[in-house]
Amino acid sequence: MELINLSAIWALIIGFGVMMYILMDGFDLGVGILYPFAPDEHARDVMMNSVAPIWDGNETWLVLGGAGLLAAFPLVYTILLPALYLGVFLMLAGLIFRGIAFEFRFKSVRNRHWWNRAFCWGSMVATFCQGVVVGAYIEGFEVANNVYVGGPFDWLTPFTVITGLALMAGYALLGATWTILKSEGQVQEWAYRITPRLLGLVLAGFAVISIWTPFVDDFVRERWFGHLTLFWVFPALALLCAAMVWRSVARRREGQPFVATLGLFFFTYLGLVASKWPYLIPPDITLWDAASAPESQLFLLLGVLFVIPVVLGYTAWSYWVFRGKVRGGGYH
Template sequence: MQLDLPIVWALIIGLAVFIYVILDGFDLGIGLLFPFFESKGEREVMLNTVAPVWDGNETFLVLGGAGLYGAFPIVYSTLLPANYMPLILMVIGLIFRGAAFELRAKARRTQHAWDLAFIGGSALASFCQGVVLGSLLQGIRIVDGRFAGAPFDWLSPFSLFCGFGLMTTYATLGCGWLIMKTDGDMQDKMRAVMKPLVAVLFGTIVVVSIWTVLGLPRVEARWFGSGNTKYFAPVPILVVACTWGIYHALKQRHEATPFLLTLAICFLGFSGLIISIWPYIVPPSLTIWEASSSRSSQIFALVGTAIVLPVILVYNAMQYRVFRGKVREGDAGYH
């Protein structure tokens, strides 16, 4: 019995994308929260909670992109042309965010400008990632294995709303992270900010869910056809339970629970996405098997991934272990 390599690679790429979303999500979220905290000391604390780990988080974006190119090269000839503009803007946002991380610590007269670059880069990257997600979910027109749509097919009310939704998700992750990593007044402020954020996040999930079911017949058929509802019902039920759990944890002044439950909501949202589009890697017509490279190419890439992926996972686990604990104002910063 031969190993179904397209499924293996779909799992690897899905894992890389999900890890990127939850890890880089909370440090992008910190950039989105920056405008609400104007104190220099508070901003330094916020940055210092992620300064040692943020660049390692982006490793999984590279891993997912490289794996996608090696295992499903046809995706590059369809997904990229359909989303050139948001993808280019996303990269620009990540560049500005990264440059701000490195340069604001050394800047004196221009530190405010680098703060704006950090905020703008984080917002742009987050929004564009959500737009690409919305574009993928609503479907990309493909003819004979090539993108056959218009340059601005990605621009729709649904994709723009998904951009807003992902920004909300990242901001909530960032808030939960800061509750876990700070204490005192800073932690109290983050608790106060997280309460309305969770409400907006939950509302966004409800709107996107209803929008996809009403606007995309294939998604409706997947969730409600052929007796699937009883198998998929735990996903929305658990989203409601996690949302209630976050409010309860905030009331009880738990420190790690709000962040962990927000991670759970992200996992459930990612699960809902997979349920909605499987087995299509580019909906509505390109499956993972149709988009696959040759078996020999996938085996070659899989050998390298089997060596590199454990190293990446161990490295990231070690950096979070080394830099665990609270971050306070006056602690040694990022230089």
């Protein structure tokens, strides 16, 4: 009884952490993906400045999620990381290059173009890998005796390449609508122009994945086309959000496109969770199978329940401090 409750609480915490990560690091990774398409260097300054104060706070959720998994659902940690071994390396390398580009681009004068590249390539590689993880998760993992027994490239399939590209489009959409919110003038106009195109790409990816998923996974097919039709509310709401993005861009609203894109991601995420619940490592391992000892879950829970409000408060505060439009210039 106790075990069930603790595991459920932890599933909620980690689910929340992952969602926060996707939404928040999503838009700053997206800004990096859009970097080569930016009209000029001034636009790049604005874009990077708009995320510079908050990006590392956004990545907090990734580390918190990773550490939380090891403590609360160690099987997820010890099966997924070996299964995604090379992909995880690429993602980390991408995130590191991108992280140091944030720090050094503004401190560099002659070699700024190299930091631009590090920022963009790092963001693209990290995002693609994350999308691949989602795809690999839908496809499931080959596990025997609680140990990953598949091959080194099982995570790289045509399906996961599609999910990787789709997530790149998705993050780019988040990045574009974020830029609309934080910029003005020419930069904002450029962001308005590319948003509908990105939305089209996202919806195309959405359609391909939705049609494909029931074919790669019987469980998902059963869930969606079985008797429980309540789940259809999630994709319906996601599509509604997409329509709102479209309409609000047409009306040149500033905040709505971003909020609607967040909604699009949120409901897609819930749809994915609904597809797999209660399996943490598809196809066989549930969150209760993957749980660590209740004392371990409880021990860490105390600390995490204390620190999450602090991190949330700090996050809210930094967004408040850096609210409003970002201007690019100022340095030489």
